[in-house]
Amino acid sequence: MNKLKNDVTISIVTHNSDKIFLSLDALIQSLGQQETIKIRIFDNASETAYCEQLKTYANYPFIEINFYSENKGFGFGHNVNLLNQTGYGIIFNPDIILSENQLNAMVDHLANQPECGLLAPKILNEDGTTQFLIRDHLNVFDYMLRFIPFKFVKKMFAKRLAKFECRNLPEDQDSYVRMISGSFMVVDLQKFNQIEGFDPRYFMYFEDNDLCRKMEQAGYKALYSPQFTVVHLYERGAVKSRKLFIVFLQSMRKYFSKWGWQLF
Secondary structure, three states, rough: OOOOOOOOEEEEEEOOOOOOHHHHHHHHHHOOOOEEEEEEEEEEEOOHHHHHHHHHHHOOEEEEEEEEEEOOHHHHHHHHHHHHOOOOEEOOOOEOOOOOOHHHHHHHHHHOOOEEEEEEEEEEOOOOOOOOOOOOOOOHHHHHHHOOOOOHHHHOOOHHHHHHOOOOOOOOOEHHHHEEEOEEEEEEHHHHHOOOOOOOOOOOHHHHHHHHEEEEEOOEEEEEEEEEEEEEOOOOHHHHHHHHHHHHHHHHHOOOOOOOOOOO
């Protein structure tokens, strides 16, 4: 196995995520023990039994776990894990499955793109189909359209939705894009520190879009590299939970209030 040329920190933020154990087992098996890589887990005040199970992974010398006393959200936890670190960071959701170690290649690829601050691989469902999580722009109508359960409505706006989800990106080459998903991204930590990481005012949702805008504002690009892939056990919590949908709406308001309202 080729060792990474750069120091790499995999950052995982969790709150009672039942997928994290499957994710960690696959990650550990895939990575092996590399001297230049570490896994930092930030736990947002999970339940006691969950924390006890998570503690067993602290036996690995390359895993560090921070058990925090309150739930401060996604961006806050990644900032604790990654700010003031050097090298490259991997924003790694607790429901990501890494079946093949492509981290070496992804980090090296980003390192060879000095104009870029972020890199996204192609993110797949368990069945191998693509999750279309790249965005060129955000507006309220297109974002809310994705939550409408009626298929005939989505069929009416199929072309518009496809454009919003950047479905026309080439599969055989890199593309510069504006926004990538926080479920998995490779981050140049020098640039991440320069823009002071995630905006902690977002508890959950839109913090990844905001990070991309901050990178763009600082003069750095986001790179979509579909030759690399990871699997995301996507649950769309905001669709299933009224409480999470309210959090989603609150974050949407914060995002558009910060960057300017665009309805269509």
